[in-house]
Amino acid sequence: MLARLQELWTIFRRDRLGVVGLLIFTLFLLVALFAPYLAPYDPMESLYRPDGSFARQDPPSWRHPFGTTRMGRDVLSQVIIGSRVALLVGLTSAFITTFIGTNIGLIAGYYGGWIDDLLMRLTDIVYGIPFLPFAIILVAILGPGLTNTIIAIVLISWRTTARVIRSQVLTLKQRTFIEAARLTGASNLRIIYRHLVPNVLPLSLVYTALNLGWAIMTEASISFLGYGDPRLVSWGSILFSAYVAQAVYDAWWWVGPPGLAITLLVMSGFFISRAVEEIANPRLRER
Amino acid sequence: MSAEQKKPGLSSGTALLSVNDLKVHFPQKQGLVEAVLHPEKRRYLKAVDGVTFKLQAGETLGVAGESGCGKTTLAKTLVRLYRPTEGEILFLGERIAHLKGKELTRFRKKAQMVFQDPYESLNPRFTVRAILEEPLVIHGFGNARERQERIVSTLGMAGLLPPEAFLPRYPHEMSGGQRQRVAIARVLVLEPSFLVADEPVSMLDVSIRAGVLNLLGTLIQRLGLAGIYISHDLSLIRYMCDRTAVMYLGRIVEMGSTEGVIRHPLHPYTQALVAAVPVPEIGRPSRVNLEDEPPNPLDIPRGCRFHPRCPRAKGICQEVPPPSVVVDADRQVECHLYS
Numbered sequence: 001m002l003a004r005l006q007e008l009w010t011i012f013r014r015d016r017l018g019v020v021g022l023l024i025f026t027l028f029l030l031v032a033l034f035a036p037y038l039a040p041y042d043p044m045e046s047l048y049r050p051d052g053s054f055a056r057q058d059p060p061s062w063r064h065p066f067g068t069t070r071m072g073r074d075v076l077s078q079v080i081i082g083s084r085v086a087l088l089v090g091l092t093s094a095f096i097t098t099f100i101g102t103n104i105g106l107i108a109g110y111y112g113g114w115i116d117d118l119l120m121r122l123t124d125i126v127y128g129i130p131f132l133p134f135a136i137i138l139v140a141i142l143g144p145g146l147t148n149t150i151i152a153i154v155l156i157s158w159r160t161t162a163r164v165i166r167s168q169v170l171t172l173k174q175r176t177f178i179e180a181a182r183l184t185g186a187s188n189l190r191i192i193y194r195h196l197v198p199n200v201l202p203l204s205l206v207y208t209a210l211n212l213g214w215a216i217m218t219e220a221s222i223s224f225l226g227y228g229d230p231r232l233v234s235w236g237s238i239l240f241s242a243y244v245a246q247a248v249y250d251a252w253w254w255v256g257p258p259g260l261a262i263t264l265l266v267m268s269g270f271f272i273s274r275a276v277e278e279i280a281n282p283r284l285r286e287r
Numbered sequence: 288m289s290a291e292q293k294k295p296g297l298s299s300g301t302a303l304l305s306v307n308d309l310k311v312h313f314p315q316k317q318g319l320v321e322a323v324l325h326p327e328k329r330r331y332l333k334a335v336d337g338v339t340f341k342l343q344a345g346e347t348l349g350v351a352g353e354s355g356c357g358k359t360t361l362a363k364t365l366v367r368l369y370r371p372t373e374g375e376i377l378f379l380g381e382r383i384a385h386l387k388g389k390e391l392t393r394f395r396k397k398a399q400m401v402f403q404d405p406y407e408s409l410n411p412r413f414t415v416r417a418i419l420e421e422p423l424v425i426h427g428f429g430n431a432r433e434r435q436e437r438i439v440s441t442l443g444m445a446g447l448l449p450p451e452a453f454l455p456r457y458p459h460e461m462s463g464g465q466r467q468r469v470a471i472a473r474v475l476v477l478e479p480s481f482l483v484a485d486e487p488v489s490m491l492d493v494s495i496r497a498g499v500l501n502l503l504g505t506l507i508q509r510l511g512l513a514g515i516y517i518s519h520d521l522s523l524i525r526y527m528c529d530r531t532a533v534m535y536l537g538r539i540v541e542m543g544s545t546e547g548v549i550r551h552p553l554h555p556y557t558q559a560l561v562a563a564v565p566v567p568e569i570g571r572p573s574r575v576n577l578e579d580e581p582p583n584p585l586d587i588p589r590g591c592r593f594h595p596r597c598p599r600a601k602g603i604c605q606e607v608p609p610p611s612v613v614v615d616a617d618r619q620v621e622c623h624l625y626s
Contacts, residue, residue: 184422185395198412
């Protein structure tokens, strides 16, 4: 097992962008974990300059490396605290999405027939739903909050994973080792979860990393459009308040850092997925 | 070899396996409009089309024939990977065509199969230990220590020595011969009484074929297994089997003792097969050559299914399917020349 992990790491390491992605992701993860200790100020507190005047939209300085907002809040602290929402929503929805999508793909692909038809037509319907408008409307109906954001993301994004895993299962189930497993008396569930899952798992992980990126982006979009939880600081909500304050053109330090953070984290997800793909698909390794 | 292997108690009718007019047809895809308007026009691929034979305990039967003649379908149906369309398979007197659930699992423990391609038949994500342990777990064999002992002893029997060294290996870490031995061990770990081997050495290097064949042969003999050995290679069948059946387009056209069938082939198709075996011999009579490929099993010729390629076809061959003729005590042939 350890040897296998080592082997996987050797393959992963060959993809330099993947390693960069992993580094960025780890950095953000650490920031999110230790956010309360790292943030110099309370992100919602209105701050004052040393001379006692209100710190209204101050440009970056030593006291406030990323400057302050119209309300005199420290942007750096907001970005640090905001990483928690991004990672929480990203990771949770990526894993739930992978779980649901992989299972639907496995069941549809393995059983075939009307089960496959039913699940794949459902997937087609979900493919017909525009992602962001759906998420916004759902959050507007269910009310803002992280749980509802995650629900909205998961309800849509399982579709890709399900389709990809199904097609992988369709090829796998034609292979003799599945026939051999049936011959030893393995039940359908055993074949699906003991024989097929280990073979589709690398591909699932590719899509987990991709979904991570999508989820973070979607959460940021929802918050940016003002449908996020008003009590929480997230990167999207920082951008939202900058936009509402009409400061997008004046205060670059207010929009730049959260925007860059979103870009970097989403990018790291895509980079990681690229490297995992080389593990999932050995043919790519020869490039 | 065959005389001492046949168990006297079983020769009186209760065969281990008794196959009666077995048919396996695969429906072909049909367009939606066609399916609604002309459902009767649906075409069937008749992979196995009326096969009858018996197999005694401890006996080995070779099944020979060209690719596409239904050998593999027959093999997979006998171990119930496919369901027969028609006909009966009796295993120890029990009908197996419609077994389900626990009864099917019980049958699986006794009837096993070795597949052709060891690069495909082992799960790439399973270690050798997992591959061999799974059947034991499924059939509820003993506790972890007993399973371990059984796995190690079976690996040893399959000639993978030292067994412990193979336990943590993945299929891609082994050679083709070693993989096929693992596949054989996976089958033996259940101690079946009936084994089907579908061209078990055709994907292996010529240099290691003999080793794997010898292993199969000794194990079949030592464990008293009944075996069906499927191959297009008559010389391998001669080496392995007591009796031989020759298949052509889904039917057994000739069956008898291996020596008899190979030395004195009766059916023109068998004669052609035997003649195709390369033998280093000078002054041999000219070969019987077959023209063309075998016909499409979707579109089986009328009358004798061999007549379009048969060098000795007569008028009747185009019209009437030949009956099965018992030529002598141990030989039957489906050919108008002998009726």
